Amino acid sequence: TATGTHKGRYLLKLSGEAFAGGGGLGVDPDVVHTMAREIAAVVRDGYEIAVVIGGGNFFRGAQLQQRGMDRARSDYMGMLGTVMNCLALQDFLEKEGIQSRVQTAITMGQVAEPYIPLRAVRHLEKGRVVIFGAGMGMPYFSTDTTAAQRALEIHAEALLMGKNGVDGVYDADPRSNPDAVMFDALEYSDVIARDLRVADLTAITLCQDNKLPILVFELLAEGNIARAVKGEKIGTLVND
Numbered sequence: 001t002a003t004g005t006h007k008g009r010y011l012l013k014l015s016g017e018a019f020a021g022g023g024g025l026g027v028d029p030d031v032v033h034t035m036a037r038e039i040a041a042v043v044r045d046g047y048e049i050a051v052v053i054g055g056g057n058f059f060r061g062a063q064l065q066q067r068g069m070d071r072a073r074s075d076y077m078g079m080l081g082t083v084m085n086c087l088a089l090q091d092f093l094e095k096e097g098i099q100s101r102v103q104t105a106i107t108m109g110q111v112a113e114p115y116i117p118l119r120a121v122r123h124l125e126k127g128r129v130v131i132f133g134a135g136m137g138m139p140y141f142s143t144d145t146t147a148a149q150r151a152l153e154i155h156a157e158a159l160l161m162g163k164n165g166v167d168g169v170y171d172a173d174p175r176s177n178p179d180a181v182m183f184d185a186l187e188y189s190d191v192i193a194r195d196l197r198v199a200d201l202t203a204i205t206l207c208q209d210n211k212l213p214i215l216v217f218e219l220l221a222e223g224n225i226a227r228a229v230k231g232e233k234i235g236t237l238v239n240d
């Protein structure tokens with residue numbers, strides 16, 4: 001690269017639920033501060049980081065649909081929720097002295113740039129964090145799928161899936177089954193055949209079709225984002 005310090009570009013998917021801290025709803029500034037500190041450290045180290053944040057701490061379209069709302073409209077509410085997470089992260093990154101840009105799939109010029117892929121890449125090359133908000137801008141999709149799509153479009157080396165309260169992919173739910181075993185590595189086809197909840201199917205098949213590796217890891221363990229970008233053995237690696 002131009003600077004010679006480039007160490008690799010990664011798309012980091014942050015769990016929206018994690019942003020809520022213990023509360024389940026809304027944004028816990030302590031959690032966002034921690035995330036920003038961890039991201040700032042790897043950016044200073046020369047990694048290029050783009051971020052997609054979930055919105056489960058505000059609205060999930062499917063849940064609102066169950067309560068009688070129109071699915072598409074509730075999905076739009078879900079997408080708008082992700083933007084609040086993006087702005088919170090941007091604020092704390094700024095406090096860490098790291099420049100960032102939010103780009104949203106639904107245009108809202110006062111708070112964010114529109115999604116412009118080539119511009120996003122340019123920001124990354126300049127050492128800015130790019131935070132993609134409002135998902136794909138389309139109902140019936142997820143932020144997992146958005147993360148996979150954005151990772152592909154900006155040519156990230158891998159999709160780093162930060163999870164809240166689980167350190168990888170298990171053969172059973174580790175929260176309810178003490179005998180559950182974590183996988184070090186999995187093939188996409190295993191994830192699909194065994195219905196392992198790494199991400200939704202649309203996201204998994206998109207990664208599979210384009211051979212984009214996915215690392216599933218615990219987001220809130222200190223130093224884990226750095227371990228993930230450095231390729232240290234944490235979590236579960238999903239590839240061919």
Ligand code: UDP
Nearest residue numbers: 054055056060061075078079135136141143
């Ligand atoms: N969403 C959407 N299209 C997208 C991305 C997100 O409709 O491209 C909506 C959907 O309703 C989803 C919500 O935004 O439930 C929050 O996104 P997220 O993927 O985080 O849902 P979660 O994984 O938290 O259920």
